[in-house]
Amino acid sequence: MKKMNRIERIETGIPGLNELTEGGIPSGTLNILAGHCGTGKSTFAMQFLYYGAKEKNEPGVYISLEEQPEEVLENFDRFNWDLEDLIKKKKLSIIKFELHKFDSLKQVIGDEINRIGAKRLVIDPFSLITAYFNNVYDTRKALSDLAREIRTFNCTTLAITDLKEGEQSFSSTGFEEFVVSGVISLDLILKKDSNSFIRTILIRKMARTNHSLKLVPLEIGSDGISLYPDAEVF
Amino acid sequence: MNNGKKLPFEERLEKEFKDLPEGWIILLETGAEDALKISLAAIKILTNKNYNGIILSASRPCSNLFNVYEKNNIDIKKIFIIDCICKTQNSGIKDSENVIYLAAASALTNIAIAISKAIEKIKGNKFIFIDSITTMLIHNKPDVFARFTHSILTKMRMNGVGGILICLENETNKEVRAEIAQLCDKVIKIGSRMQA
Numbered sequence: 001m002k003k004m005n006r007i008e009r010i011e012t013g014i015p016g017l018n019e020l021t022e023g024g025i026p027s028g029t030l031n032i033l034a035g036h037c038g039t040g041k042s043t044f045a046m047q048f049l050y051y052g053a054k055e056k057n058e059p060g061v062y063i064s065l066e067e068q069p070e071e072v073l074e075n076f077d078r079f080n081w082d083l084e085d086l087i088k089k090k091k092l093s094i095i096k097f098e099l100h101k102f103d104s105l106k107q108v109i110g111d112e113i114n115r116i117g118a119k120r121l122v123i124d125p126f127s128l129i130t131a132y133f134n135n136v137y138d139t140r141k142a143l144s145d146l147a148r149e150i151r152t153f154n155c156t157t158l159a160i161t162d163l164k165e166g167e168q169s170f171s172s173t174g175f176e177e178f179v180v181s182g183v184i185s186l187d188l189i190l191k192k193d194s195n196s197f198i199r200t201i202l203i204r205k206m207a208r209t210n211h212s213l214k215l216v217p218l219e220i221g222s223d224g225i226s227l228y229p230d231a232e233v234f
Numbered sequence: 235m236n237n238g239k240k241l242p243f244e245e246r247l248e249k250e251f252k253d254l255p256e257g258w259i260i261l262l263e264t265g266a267e268d269a270l271k272i273s274l275a276a277i278k279i280l281t282n283k284n285y286n287g288i289i290l291s292a293s294r295p296c297s298n299l300f301n302v303y304e305k306n307n308i309d310i311k312k313i314f315i316i317d318c319i320c321k322t323q324n325s326g327i328k329d330s331e332n333v334i335y336l337a338a339a340s341a342l343t344n345i346a347i348a349i350s351k352a353i354e355k356i357k358g359n360k361f362i363f364i365d366s367i368t369t370m371l372i373h374n375k376p377d378v379f380a381r382f383t384h385s386i387l388t389k390m391r392m393n394g395v396g397g398i399l400i401c402l403e404n405e406t407n408k409e410v411r412a413e414i415a416q417l418c419d420k421v422i423k424i425g426s427r428m429q430a
Binding site: 058136217230231232 | 382
């Protein structure tokens with residue numbers, strides 16, 4: 001007898017992603033969103049929060065480790081997203097966290113999640129946390145502890161990982177991808193014959209999901225990111 | 235086109251386009267100097283049959299195409315153009331419901347996406363017109379373009395969308411031409427000076 005698939009999944013709001021992931025990301029999981037600069041990671045992450053808050057009544061928290069909330073908002077000016085309205089309605093929260101206070105990060109995230117009843121969380125960039133530690137052991141331990149803690153929040157989480165040009169792994173330490181449930185990889189592929197880049201997405205790992213392993217083209221338009229699961233990359 | 239009286243090549247095309255099955259795909263082979271006339275005749279016949287045309291143009295900018303179509307009494311409300319010229323030249327780009335501008339004829343991934351969007355957007359009977367395979371091959375490697383064409387034609391068949399691919403006789407890579415021909419329902423060799 002065929003087993004029923006009872007895994008609760010959340011729709012990301014990224015058109016085309018459901019088709020690659022059996023209907024969405026498993027609810028409450030921690031997932032890495034990895035990519036080089038310009039691949040659309042922050043846009044993907046904010047679209048995920050925007051859709052949840054706007055369409056699903058699932059409030060979201062955006063923890064920025066680099067930019068002030070105003071700067072984060074400015075980055076998404078070009079999209080047709082009324083983010084400030086969602087902030088006023090306590091459906092969205094953008095927080096700048098100072099990394100030198102790392103020990104209080106879990107507390108800050110937990111408090112903000114409780115304040116607005118968040119179901120979605122973004123940490124941008126998760127990879128910056130590695131800069132706080134002096135050695136590999138401390139980094140791994142801290143990331144592992146943080147990942148465990150984040151899971152207890154029962155929020156579906158996207159942890160953004162910035163990759164250096166030419167880097168082939170999905171995280172700066174080569175470790176994070178093993179402590180998370182999912183790895184979504186965004187990329188820019190150079191087409192030498194046309195001297196242009198193509199944006200792509202690959203679901204590299206997603207626990208409890210029979211996900212696609214196809215490299216899928218994506219576009220960024222005025223409504224955000226759209227994936228084209230039926231299209232091929234040429 | 236002449237005054238009311240149909241030319242032999244127009245009559246031939248009308249005959250060839252009669253009773254087309256769903257999802258038909260035709261390879262039209264013609265000479266370089268006849269390509270425009272043949273293209274216009276084919277598009278006119280199909281739009282008169284109430285088909286909407288999705289034109290992939292790697293040869294002429296959309297403004298020029300719309301002018302030529304209007305001059306030849308083709309209903310441009312039934313035309314949607316995927317323009318691979320204007321952005322390359324960074325000129326002639328205007329906001330339009332009926333045009334998608336792409337960066338280059340070599341941007342095959344974006345062309346495939348644009349074709350998917352156009353298929354979804356345009357309701358009713360429709361056909362895709364690729365103008366031309368020969369020009370596309372100037373900008374793309376033959377094996378990559380063959381793979382692209384295979385993918386597009388498969389999508390067309392799955393969506394019941396018709397298609398015409400223009401190919402210049404004796405000027406197109408033979409292997410690619412053969413590969414594409416075997417995917418088409420019909421190969422029509424035609425010139426504007428053909429006799430009745």
